[in-house]
Amino acid sequence: MAPSKKIGILLSGRGSNFEAIADSIAAKRLTAEIAIVISNKADAPGLESALRRGLTALFILSKGRTREDHDAEVIATLKHAQVDLVCLAGYMRLLSPEFVRAFPHRILNIHPSLLPAFPGLDAQKQALDYGAKVSGCTVHFVDEHLDHGPIILQKTVPVLETDDEHSLAKRILEQEHIAYTEAIGLVLSGEIEIQGRKVVRKK
Numbered sequence: 716m717a718p719s720k721k722i723g724i725l726l727s728g729r730g731s732n733f734e735a736i737a738d739s740i741a742a743k744r745l746t747a748e749i750a751i752v753i754s755n756k757a758d759a760p761g762l763e764s765a766l767r768r769g770l771t772a773l774f775i776l777s778k779g780r781t782r783e784d785h786d787a788e789v790i791a792t793l794k795h796a797q798v799d800l801v802c803l804a805g806y807m808r809l810l811s812p813e814f815v816r817a818f819p820h821r822i823l824n825i826h827p828s829l830l831p832a833f834p835g836l837d838a839q840k841q842a843l844d845y846g847a848k849v850s851g852c853t854v855h856f857v858d859e860h861l862d863h864g865p866i867i868l869q870k871t872v873p874v875l876e877t878d879d880e881h882s883l884a885k886r887i888l889e890q891e892h893i894a895y896t897e898a899i900g901l902v903l904s905g906e907i908e909i910q911g912r913k914v915v916r917k918k
């Protein structure tokens with residue numbers, strides 16, 4: 716049997732998407748291995764939960780360093796762990812071009828809106844304030860621009876008149892947890908390819 720593919724997770728906070736990925740692997744919904752978890756915040760709850768799960772988990776300081784300097788250390792750490800795929804899971808940093816080039820078409824991100832609508836911070840509040848009737852989440856390949864690369868999959872969530880940003884974020888998050896596992900499975904299956912902006916099934 717082929718060895719399972721190695722995933723590197725980058726996070727900055729709560730880490731519920733990381734937990735959902737780890738749970739999917741444990742439940743065999745996803746065939747992969749989390750080789751390393753890296754946080755740029757020492758007090759990220761996600762880092763704590765990775766350690767509790769017995770995973771290799773590291774804090775790599777970003778504050779006060781140039782993006783290039785910090786990214787170089789993160790890249791070296793991910794390469795050393797021999798990861799096949801890098802998953803951003805609430806990683807609150809824009810990646811340098813060097814980082815994106817170090818893992819071509821091998822970096823995924825999840826965003827809590829239907830991109831290209833509402834990129835950046837507070838996407839759920841942006842959707843509410845705009846009056847959108849439907850929002851959701853997007854898993855996409857990462858390029859050098861924020862919340863921009865080719866879309867792997869999206870899940871929709873209705874915006875209710877009774878919603879505030881917390882209730883909407885909660886319902887979107889439930890879909891994020893399903894979507895990230897599905898998207899990783901698709902990418903690791905080798906059955907999809909990128910054609911320009913489009914992610915399509917290989918013929």
Ligand code: GRF
Pocket residue numbers: 726728729730731732733761804805806825826827888891
């Ligand atoms: C999620 O909403 C994700 O879409 C966004 O940041 C949030 C991270 O949440 N990129 P968590 O740390 O995975 O719980």
